[in-house]
Amino acid sequence: MIRLFGPLSVEDGERKLGPRDLGGTRPKQVLEILLTARGHRVPTDRLIELLWGREPPGDPTGSLQTFVSVLRRHLTPERERARELVVTEPEAYRFATELVALDLDRFDQLLEGSAREPTRLARASLEQALGLVRGEVFEDEPYAAWALDLRGSYQGRILGAHLEAAEAALAELDFAAALAHAEAAAALDRFSERAHRTEMLALYALDRPHEALGRYRSFRMRLDEELGLEPTAETRALEAAVIRQEDVHSLLPRPIRRAQADPGERAFRLFGRIAELEALKQAVRNAIGGGVALIQIEGETGLGKTRLIDELSAELEDVRVGRASCSELERHLPYVPLAAALRDALTGVDLGAAPLPALSQILPELALVEAKHEFDELDVLEALVALIVKHAPLVLLLDDLQWADPRTLAALEYLRRRGGDVSAALVTAARATDVSPEHPLRRLKPDALVALEPLSPDELAPLGIPGLYESTGGNPRFVTETLANGRSAALSPTLTEALLAQCRGEGTWGYRVLVAASVLGQPFEPEPLADLLGTDAAELTEELERLCERRILRIEGLRFRFRYDLVRQVLLASISPARQRLLHQRLAALAAESSPFSITQTTSSMTG
Numbered sequence: 001m002i003r004l005f006g007p008l009s010v011e012d013g014e015r016k017l018g019p020r021d022l023g024g025t026r027p028k029q030v031l032e033i034l035l036t037a038r039g040h041r042v043p044t045d046r047l048i049e050l051l052w053g054r055e056p057p058g059d060p061t062g063s064l065q066t067f068v069s070v071l072r073r074h075l076t077p078e079r080e081r082a083r084e085l086v087v088t089e090p091e092a093y094r095f096a097t098e099l100v101a102l103d104l105d106r107f108d109q110l111l112e113g114s115a116r117e118p119t120r121l122a123r124a125s126l127e128q129a130l131g132l133v134r135g136e137v138f139e140d141e142p143y144a145a146w147a148l149d150l151r152g153s154y155q156g157r158i159l160g161a162h163l164e165a166a167e168a169a170l171a172e173l174d175f176a177a178a179l180a181h182a183e184a185a186a187a188l189d190r191f192s193e194r195a196h197r198t199e200m201l202a203l204y205a206l207d208r209p210h211e212a213l214g215r216y217r218s219f220r221m222r223l224d225e226e227l228g229l230e231p232t233a234e235t236r237a238l239e240a241a242v243i244r245q246e247d248v249h250s251l252l253p254r255p256i257r258r259a260q261a262d263p264g265e266r267a268f269r270l271f272g273r274i275a276e277l278e279a280l281k282q283a284v285r286n287a288i289g290g291g292v293a294l295i296q297i298e299g300e301t302g303l304g305k306t307r308l309i310d311e312l313s314a315e316l317e318d319v320r321v322g323r324a325s326c327s328e329l330e331r332h333l334p335y336v337p338l339a340a341a342l343r344d345a346l347t348g349v350d351l352g353a354a355p356l357p358a359l360s361q362i363l364p365e366l367a368l369v370e371a372k373h374e375f376d377e378l379d380v381l382e383a384l385v386a387l388i389v390k391h392a393p394l395v396l397l398l399d400d401l402q403w404a405d406p407r408t409l410a411a412l413e414y415l416r417r418r419g420g421d422v423s424a425a426l427v428t429a430a431r432a433t434d435v436s437p438e439h440p441l442r443r444l445k446p447d448a449l450v451a452l453e454p455l456s457p458d459e460l461a462p463l464g465i466p467g468l469y470e471s472t473g474g475n476p477r478f479v480t481e482t483l484a485n486g487r488s489a490a491l492s493p494t495l496t497e498a499l500l501a502q503c504r505g506e507g508t509w510g511y512r513v514l515v516a517a518s519v520l521g522q523p524f525e526p527e528p529l530a531d532l533l534g535t536d537a538a539e540l541t542e543e544l545e546r547l548c549e550r551r552i553l554r555i556e557g558l559r560f561r562f563r564y565d566l567v568r569q570v571l572l573a574s575i576s577p578a579r580q581r582l583l584h585q586r587l588a589a590l591a592a593e594s595s596p597f598s599i600t601q602t603t604s605s606m607t608g
């Protein structure tokens with residue numbers, strides 16, 4: 001194992017080498033530079049420039065050779081093995097990272113895996129990844145050029161991992177651990193709202209409300225004094241909830257099973273989607289015939305965007321295909337999903353061989369191949385075009401584009417407009433409902449749009465399950481859940497949690513509205529709901545309309561109803577018996593004094 005977190009160390013069985021055991025500063029630095037390139041070649045010129053800057057010694061190449069052989073001798077007593085590890089190439093050196101375990105690689109794998117795991121496993125993976133972080137990357141080289149970028153990008157990832165771990169710990173009711181992660185995150189980024197919110201929530205859950213409010217105040221002051229900003233509505237709402245002494249359990253995230261099912265879980269054949277798949281294939285074929293097409297799959301969560309990408313990629317032949325998902329964790333890191341898709345598509349291609357210097361802005365592992373410059377964004381994008389032209393035809397599949405960083409989105413738009421001699425299909429999938437009107441994703445103009453709707457009753461008919469369409473609303477995730485549960489309409493606890501989490505995601509007010517609405521007969525009118533909530537009907541209607549835009553409710557004439565009855569059932573079943581009684585009493589009183597309206601017959605599920 002070679003560790004770059006903290007002071008450089010090389011562990012090989014019994015042998016343990018620290019920064020001072022590598023034959024001196026220069027050999028150690030050579031090793032660091034080669035490792036930073038993560039397996040790519042580093043030209044000798046570049047090594048010389050990094051080591052000595054503008055003042056190289058008389059015979060830099062000779063000195064470099066000496067350092068390399070000193071380094072090899074110190075790395076391992078076996079000469080053959082040493083030459084396999086530090087590879088001599090024409091006018092370049094390379095460290096064969098594929099032959100060793102590198103802590104950064106392991107860290108990345110664990111983080112990536114955690115995004116696809118259920119809460120419990122995800123937290124374990126995140127904590128295991130954080131356990132590898134023994135200090136900053138290249139701690140003993142605080143100012144070296146090669147260390148700075150790498151350190152910066154891992155700081156971002158460590159921050160993200162702490163935030164995710166804190167939320168997972170909250171969901172598992174391990175508040176002390178949640179607080180520790182949140183504090184670590186807040187220390188890494190003094191302005192991170194999410195970190196400070198999580199900190200407040202953990203303190204509140206630990207029954208330390210005064211400290212929670214104290215943290216809020218100092219965070220607000222810091223934001224105001226240093227950036228002239230106010231905390232966002234979400235953070236302010238949390239403060240209000242703490243002041244009101246709201247039940248902490250209603251504020252906590254719930255454990256969820258991640259939306260991305262792993263392929264082994266995909267036990268059901270594809271229902272419907274024939275036209276959609278055909279449209280996708282046609283659009284891809286057109287694009288790789290010459291030109292660039294941006295093809296967007298759109299639809300709310302669970303409608304089968306990821307599944308459609310699976311099906312499409314299984315049918316693509318004779319073309320390089322690269323696939324990646326955007327992650328909420330990494331939306332602040334430029335080009336990460338684009339880079340991942342490119343790496344996937346170009347597996348086995350030596351990108352260092354025909355260097356496009358500006359490409360290093362997208363693929364940082366190439367940064368050492370050429371002298372480092374600040375590149376114009378246009379140069380970067382043209383380098384991307386050149387790369388694609390060279391390896392065309394190319395299909396890039398980018399899932400969860402709602403989380404893409406702005407640079408990736410800009411690159412997609414640039415490629416699409418540039419067209420010309422490029423031949424590539426850019427297939428993206430996004431949860432349109434999670435994207436605000438100002439989101440840069442809205443400015444992307446796809447050439448082809450495949451908007452997913454729920455499956456139709458006809459498409460579900462062959463399954464021969466009565467009432468399946470009615471209970472699932474044709475949402476494939478609900479359909480497959482129901483099938484997996486032996487055809488009973490009951491949902492698994494994990495999906496129940498995920499649905500509740502989604503409703504909570506609408507904010508405290510939105511969630512209260514939804515819970516109250518679940519008690520009413522469907523469809524319902526806004527007025528009785530307003531009475532029930534003791535609020536103004538016009539204001540409530542605005543919120544109901546927003547919830548329709550969020551695709552949780554839908555409009556039916558002058559009334560509203562839950563888009564999926566399963567969501568209503570889950571909400572209803574989540575209400576505590578005391579709250580149920582209260583709502584029913586209020587409903588009965590209201591019904592007695594004004595026009596009667598129906599109350600759902602839910603006695604059985606409400607006592608369960």
Ligand SMILES: Nc1ncnc2c1ncn2[C@@H]1O[C@H](COP(=O)(O)OP(=O)(O)OP(=O)(O)O)[C@@H](O)[C@H]1O
Pocket residue numbers: 259260261265266268269270271272273299300301302303304305306307308431476477478480
């Ligand atoms: N047409 C279909 N036939 C059979 N199963 C499907 C179909 N569409 C989706 N599924 C299954 O439904 C589940 C949810 O689908 P998927 O993960 O693709 O949704 P999604 O739109 O990507 O959601 P999210 O926005 O949350 O990522 C998966 O288990 C998937 O295999």
Ligand SMILES: [Mg+2]
Pocket residue numbers: 259260305306307399400
């Ligand atoms: Mg998906």
